[in-house]
Amino acid sequence: MTLTRPQQILVQTLAGSISVLAFAPVSQFWLMPVCLWVFFLGIRQASSGRWAAINGLAWGLGYFCANASWIYISLHTHGGMPVWMAAGSTFAFALFLACFPMLAALFTRKWRCNDSLRYALLAPTLFMIFEWIRGWIFTGFPWASVGGSQLASLGGLYPIVGSYGVGFLLCLNVASFIHNKRLGLTLAFALISSSALLKQIDWTTPQGAPIKVSLLQGNIEQSIKWNQTSYNDSLQSYLKLARQAQGQLIVFPETAIPSLLEMIPAWYLDEMRQIMTQKNAAMILGAATSDGERYFNAAVDLANPQRTPYAKQHLVPFGEYIPLPQVFGPIYQFLKMPLIGLSRGEPVQPPFAMAGGKIAANICYEDAFGNEIRRNAVNATLLVNLTNMAWFDGSWAAEEHAEMAQARALENGRYLIRATNTGKTAIIDNKGQIIAALPPQTRGALEGQIQHRIGTTPYQIWGDWLVILAWAGVLAGLLAHYHRKSAE
Incomplete structure (x- = not known):
């Protein structure tokens, strides 16, 4: 069936937008291949390169308007932006991101x-290069x-090729299906079977006994978190939770x-130290710190502050620091947003030696x-994430974020535990499975056990370089093939 150009744009936009259902909390992973199938087919059937780019832009707009819509909540509900400005900013951000599938x-x-190589091999390679x-x-x-949507189907591949490698294999599979359905189905069976077999491998080994x-x-609402009048309430809430805690960490x-x-x-820190002594426990506190000249978003060992x-090294642009402060600074002064102007920590920082x-x-x-x-992670036995997703309460952002944490646990063969303000607080094992979690928007302490693990996964050794070299090999091979054919 031949679609008109407006129909093509509509189909691409819808295909991009339903991708959000492939991620948590809906987690219908099979929808992502469908969305990619529409994208690659649209490129193939477009009447020109310009129209292929428009199809890609429409798909990307649907994709990122759906998957990044939670930004609106932080800008309007908590940032105080008028509706039109927050909606416009969110759309502008989605439009910027849509330029990558467009390119x-x-x-x-x-x-x-x-042409057969263009759509079966080049298209998925370029798609993933621009995603990278x-x-x-x-x-x-x-x-x-x-x-990141394929934890259930291709989870066994993460410790080897990481999230970008899994995405590349998925795109190759979808593109090959368009080119040759039998080849595509065979490759899908091979990938899923390989993943299932690789899941049985323990890339890392336990160290010591499990710890609590x-x-x-x-569950401190973002709207009151930084109010001075709520400060004592925050202190007392966490003091009460710490007293009730049963863990060694x-x-x-x-x-x-x-x-x-x-x-x-000082009295508060003294209370916390008494709790640590009584429980023989270690504590990691999320707090802003200063070295006298710079400020950091940090995780602190309360036994020895x-x-x-650990100082956060990957800051959020427009959230924790201001690009082009001469241009954007006045906006942030108007919005009165906290923790602006932070400094970055080092890319590699020593782990905390605690809790065994x-x-x-x-x-x-x-x-x-x-x-x-x-x-x-390669120097550690446990991963800990400290998060405040209250900026986006009312959206799926916290669930999507937890899903990415599952991928990191898989890639590194380590338990990953997450302490969050409003959710999703969870314990994730070395296989990327959430084994315990607190309900969102509730106050409490998640009690559970973790296992320290040592060893190295293939992904820890080469990171994304394996898939980057694969992309470079594909492009070099296609260029060589074209020049050889042209010379004949």
């Missing part, structure tokens, strides 16, 4: 190569990477105490960056 579509049509670029350019936004952990979820969420560490009352904390192992901390959406997490 993949355009370059697919403009690249000189055989999206993950690091301008500090990167790897949220809703297509590979307590992950605190204070007690973890607080990101900036659980909404002030600089140096400004937390003077020890170098070595703990690599990460903060907020740092666990969306697989290649960065592995750098610290």
Whole structure:
């Protein structure tokens, strides 16, 4: 059936938007191949390179309007932006992100190569290259990477090729199906079977006995978290949760105490130390810290707060620091947003030696960056994420974020525990399975057990370089094939 151009745009936009159902909490992973099938077919059937780019842009707009819609909540509900400005900013961000699949579509049509290779091999390669670029350019936004939707189907491949590698294999599979249905079905069977077999491999081994952990979820509304009048309530809420905790390791969420560490009352820190002594427990507190000149979003060992904390190294642009402050600074002064103007921590930081192992901390959406997490994970026996997703309450952002944490646990063969302000507080095992979680928007402590693990996964060794070299090999091979054919 031949579609008119407006119909093509509508179909592409709808296909991109339903991709959100492939991710948590709906987790219908099979929808992602369907969405990609519409994208690749649209490129193939487009009447020109320009129209292929328009198809790609429409698909990308649907994809990112659906998968990043939660940004509106932070801008309007908590940032105080008028509806029109928040909606416009969210749409503008989605439009920027949509340029990456648009460029993949355009370059697919403009690249000189055989048509059968163009759509079966080049299109999925360029799609993933531009998704990878999206993950690091301008500090990167790897949220809703297509590979991240395939934990249930291709989870066994994550410890080898990571999320981008899984996404590449998925795209190759979809493109091959369009080219040759029998080949596509055979490749799908091979990938799913290989994943199932690889899941049986334990890339890492247990170290020591299991330990009890307590992950605190204070459920402090973002609208009051940074109000001075609510400060004592925050102190008392977390003090009560800490007293009730049963774990050998007690973890607080990101900036659980909404002030600089140096400004937390001395009596409060003394109370926490008494709790640690009574329970023979270690504590990791999320708090802002300062070295006198710079400020950091940090995770602190409360037994020794003077020890170098973990300082968040991947800051959120327009959230934790202001690009082009001369241009955007006045907007943030008007919005009165907290924790603006932070400094970055080092890319590789020593783990905390506590609770019978070595703990690599990460903060907020740092666990969306697989290649960065592995750098610290390789020296650790446990991963800990401290997060505050209250900025996006009312959306699926917390569930989507937890799903990315599952991918990081798989890639590194480590347990990953998450302490969040409003959800999703969870314990994730080394196979990427959520084995315990607190209900969102509730106050409490998640009690459970974790196992320290040692060893190295293939992904920890080579990170994303394996798949990057594969992309380079594909492009080089296609160029060589084209020139050889042209010379004949």
